[in-house]
Amino acid sequence: MSQDLCKLSAVEVAKLTRSGQLKVEDYAKALIARVEGRDPVVHAWAYFNPEVILKSARALDALPKEKRGPLHGVAVGVKDVIYTKDMPTQQYSPIYKDDHPQLDAAVVLSLRSMGALIFGKTHTTEFATCQKGPPTCNPHDPSRTAGGSSSGSGAAVGDFQVPLALGTQTGGSTIRPASYNGVYALKPTWNAISREGLKVYSLTCDTVGLYSRSIEDLELLCEIFNLVDDNPPPSTPLSLAGAKFGFVKTHVWSKAEPSVIDIWGKAKEFLTEAGAEVEEVELPKVFDNMTTWHRNILHMEGYSSFHGDYLSSPEQLDPWVIKHAVNEGKTTRKEHLESLDEIAKLRPVVDSIASKYTALITPSVTGEPPILEEPLRFTGDASFNLMWTVLHLPVINIPGFKGPNGLPIGLSLIAPRYHEQDLLRxxxxxxxxxxxxGWKLQQG
Amino acid sequence: MSQDLCKLSAVEVAKLTRSGQLKVEDYAKALIARVEGRDPVVHAWAYFNPEVILKSARALDALPKEKRGPLHGVAVGVKDVIYTKDMPTQQYSPIYKDDHPQLDAAVVLSLRSMGALIFGKTHTTEFATCQKGPPTCNPHDPSRTAGGSSSGSGAAVGDFQVPLALGTQTGGSTIRPASYNGVYALKPTWNAISREGLKVYSLTCDTVGLYSRSIEDLELLCEIFNLVDDNPPPSTPLSLAGAKFGFVKTHVWSKAEPSVIDIWGKAKEFLTEAGAEVEEVELPKVFDNMTTWHRNILHMEGYSSFHGDYLSSPEQLDPWVIKHAVNEGKTTRKEHLESLDEIAKLRPVVDSIASKYTALITPSVTGEPPILEEPLRFTGDASFNLMWTVLHLPVINIPGFKGPNGLPIGLSLIAPRYHEQDLLRxxxxxxxxxxxxGWKLQQG
Known part of the structure; x- marks a missing residue:
């Protein structure tokens, strides 16, 4: 029974708890047992306190049925760069060890208002930046990374410890861990969900991301967060017969490992078999600059973002953060502004390209999750993600494929900005x- | 003596406290006396606690000289939408009455690291939005507004209660109060100073603003915050002979009251007399859309920003905030994206126009500060400011002129993005x- 409760989707949990068939406390206890059994291997959690969880669970159980929200009792993991009033927010930084600003980020406030059970804080890299990974391991192979920077969120959902989790994405920090952990994730249109109450790396790129094990759960979250298209799609299922997909290799295609090249072909084959049209889309040459422009933006926005921490505690910062705070690469204002302006010009261009297709498809990752090597614990390569982040388009990781080591590999579905509902359909x-x-998410 | 200490600029204070000629505690006591004497009239402060101030002052006095920062002991007022670890942050919202998240915003962390004495929280409109003003009155005529939303910051600096204060600007919330209170203010290039730890209204527009009574003080702050141009200007003073100013009336010129039309002519006259060239600049017709585009952006970004507060406490929100949270105006995603994209296109265009002049000049306000009328306590018209906010250019309010009621009227100096040092020169x-x-700031 306890195992079964962990397998439930958010939609299923809310149905049971709202009607009173399942007590939130019982549900919470099942999940707590799961976390306690698995955390010594997976290390998804930066803060996990059963007492705090059970207190919230009992408060939810005490709510009369008519006051129960659409997420009543649903456990949500929160990336540890997002403030939570009842739990510390430690940013995987020695500066903020045990730090506990008593503040709910706007996204947490929204979730709580809808009845969510905030379950704990999930591991991140320092300030959701840095190459150095936290202790988190991939639940499907603990010798490998769970990705980053939303390491714990991806792993906790992929390991059936919670059905939902919040991440963030500045490069590829939501989509990459989704692929590595074999789960769904939505990186919505930039700023469609408030980023108030989050550590800032790059204002232009940082986006709140959502993890789940089903598309229905992402739909529920999109409804809660008002991620409504101007023209909502029909409520009937999409038929692939007549659909048309644009496969975009992009300028970083050389980073694709054989496993990704292999599934690239299979994905086309499967879609064609289902009656869809597929074609390769070559983006205009100017898009080849995206990696450099994205880097310029991160470096100069990090220059202001990490200024306070650098002034107050330079000796406690990861060298990766310091590199930003002192503008080690000597990026100029001119380069920064050109990067911002040129990318801004391309946003409507790529919207228009994407709107010619049912969706665009691009790799979520360069391959299976890399083997963890101390001391860096590298969280993987974001090359395929960062362009879409800074272009502000919504991206969903669709798991399904399996690599040569039996580990999940996802593909990214992309729609024009503010077409989340269409993308979900x-x-x-x-x-x-x-x-x-060949990939099937199973409880280990 | 006490009166004299209140008149000191930040540069002067730091010189005295760093060398040990002035104890921070004594300086703080003089300012506290000033605030206590004046606050019953001006109402600049949402939170003001002499005990907290004196505790910080004594800690600063205990620092050995070699550890004293460039702002050692300088009193800074902080707008009450910016988090401070040792003081509540109440957002002029009943929801956040007495709320105290124990977090320093990045900008506060930077200031503290440089030795600043965080002096209290200054009044704002609810969430730095809304037309409804807080209790703050104009120190030069308490029957009039001190402006908004950075009402208390402008008033406290203009009334010699603190030499420096932090504001924010989403429309005209830093520059307008500067004009109304007869002080200097810099709204820097967007995102040049971190906005981490601030309430969010519009990510695209919100900018941390700086108040002072001298340009030297703004220079000091710019140095601290790394607001460095790619090509810093010569350290010699600028000679107006040979300088060239572009006077930009913009599409909202019809909002200018006779007092502003009058100083427009005088400003040209004074600059010409000093040997400068002046010319009227007509912006391309497309800039006429800026008011509508700015509104679209605020409304749709407010739609996500205020979502959490609306879900959790709708009955405690000002109708102005609710209007955003429910998208009352039914702004579409398409309108929002077009507004973002079209404005983004114009940023390099206006940079290029501005770079043809020593600076652009535009009104800071439509006239003298309006008379306060209950219950709205309207904080004035931001028409002349909002375009530059969303275009991300740095703007400095230069006081100097006096209106028919003897109240200050400023003009805005504007430079291309990331030309703060040039603009200060x-x-x-x-x-x-x-x-x-004819305007001279004097201690009342």
Missing amino acids: TSHAVAETFAKG | TSHAVAETFAKG
């Missing part, structure tokens, strides 16, 4: 087809 | 000339 149909790829 | 020369305008 497409995701249902695509996910069904990609399921033939 | 120009401000010195312009301020000297504008001083003929």
Whole structure:
């Protein structure tokens, strides 16, 4: 029974708790047992306190049915760069060890208002930046990374410890861990969900991301967060017959490992078999600059973002953060502004390209999750993600494929900005087809 | 003596406290006396606690000289939408009455690291939005507004209660109060100073602003915050002979009251007399859309920003905030994205226009500060400011002129993005000339 409760989706949990068939406290206890059994291996949690969870659970159980929200009792993991009133926020930084600003980030406030059970703080890299990984391991192979910087969120959802989790993405920090852990994730349109109450790395890029094990759960979250398209798609399922997908290799295609090249072909094959049209999309040459421009933006925005921490505690910062705070690369204002302006010009261009297709498809990762090596514990390569982050388009990781080591590999579905609902509808149909790829998320 | 200490600039205070000629505690006591004497009239402070101030002052006095920062002991007022670890942050919202998240915003952390004495929290409108003003009155005529939303910051600096204060600007919330209170203010290039730890209204517009009574003090702050141009200007003073100013009326010129039209002519006259060239600049017609685009952005970004507060406490929100949270105006995603994209295109265009001049000049306000009328306590018209905010250019309010009621009226000096140092150098020369305008800031 306890195992079964951990397998429930958010939609299923809310149905049971809202009607009173399941007590939030009982549900919470099942999840706590799961976390306690698995955390010594997975290390998903930076802060986990059963007492705090059970107190919240009992308060939710005490709510009369008519006051129960659409997420009533649903456990949500929160990346540890997002403030939570009842738990510390430590940013994986020695500066903020045990730090506990009594503040709910706007996104946490929204979730709580809808009845969510904030379950704990999930591991991140320092300030959601840095190459150095936290202790988190991949639940499907603990010798490998769970990705980063939303390491703990991806792992906790992939390991059936919580059905939902919050991440953030500045480069590829939501989508990459989703692929590595074999789960769904949505990186919405930039700023569609408030980033108030989060550590800042790059204002232009930072985006709150959402993890789940089903598309229905992402749909529920999108509804809660008002991620509504101007023209919502039909409520009937999308038929792949007649759909058209644009496969975008992008200028970083050379980073794709053989496993990704292999699934690239399979994905096309599966979609074609299902009646869809597929074609390779070559983006205009100017998009080749995206990696450099994204880097310029991160470095100069990090220059102001990390200024306070650098002035107050330079000796406690990771060298990666310091590199930003002192502008080690000597990025100029001119380079920064050109990067911002040129990318801004390309946002409507890529919207227009994407709108010609049912969705665009691009790799979520360069391959299977890398083997963890001390002391860096590298969290993987974000090359395929960062362009879409700074272009502000919504991206969903669709799991389904399996690499040569039996580990998950996802593909990214992309729509024009503020087409989340459309993208979710497409995701249902695509996910069904990609399921033939051999990856099946199973409770370890 | 006590009166004299209140008149000191930040540069002067730091010189005395760093060398040990002035104890921070004594300085703080003089300012506390000033605040206690004046606050019953001006109402600049949302939170003011002499005990907290004196505790910090004594800690600063205990620092050995070699550890004293460039702002050692300088009193800084902090707008009450910016988190401070040792004081509540109440956002002028009943939801956050007495709320105290125990967190320093990044900008506060930077200031503290440089030795600043955080002096209290200054009044704002609710969440730095809303038309409804806080209790703050104009120190030069308490029947009038001190402006908004950085009401208390502008008033406290203009009333010699503190030499420096932090504000924010989303429309005209830093520059307008500067004009109304007869002080200097810099709204820097967007995101040049971190906005981490601030309430969010519009990510695209919100900018931390700086108040002072001298340009030297703004220079000091710019140095601290790394507001460095790619090509710093010569350290010699700018000669107005040979300088060239672009007077930009913009599409909202019809909002200018006779007093502003009058000083517009005088400003040109004074600059010409000093040997400068002046010309009217007509912006391309497309800039006429800026008011509508700015509104679209604020409304749709407010839609996500205020979502959490709306879900959790709708009955405690000002109707102005609710209007955003429910998208009352039914702004579409398409309108929002078009506004973002079109403005982004114009940023390099306006940079290029501004770079043809020593600086651009535009009104800071539509006229003298309006008379306060209950219950709205309207904080004035931001029409002349909002375009520059969303275009991300640095703006300095230069006081100097006096309206028919003897109240200050400032003009805005504007430079291309990330030309703060250049703009400050120009401000010195312009301020000297504008001083003929009849306004002199005096301690009441």
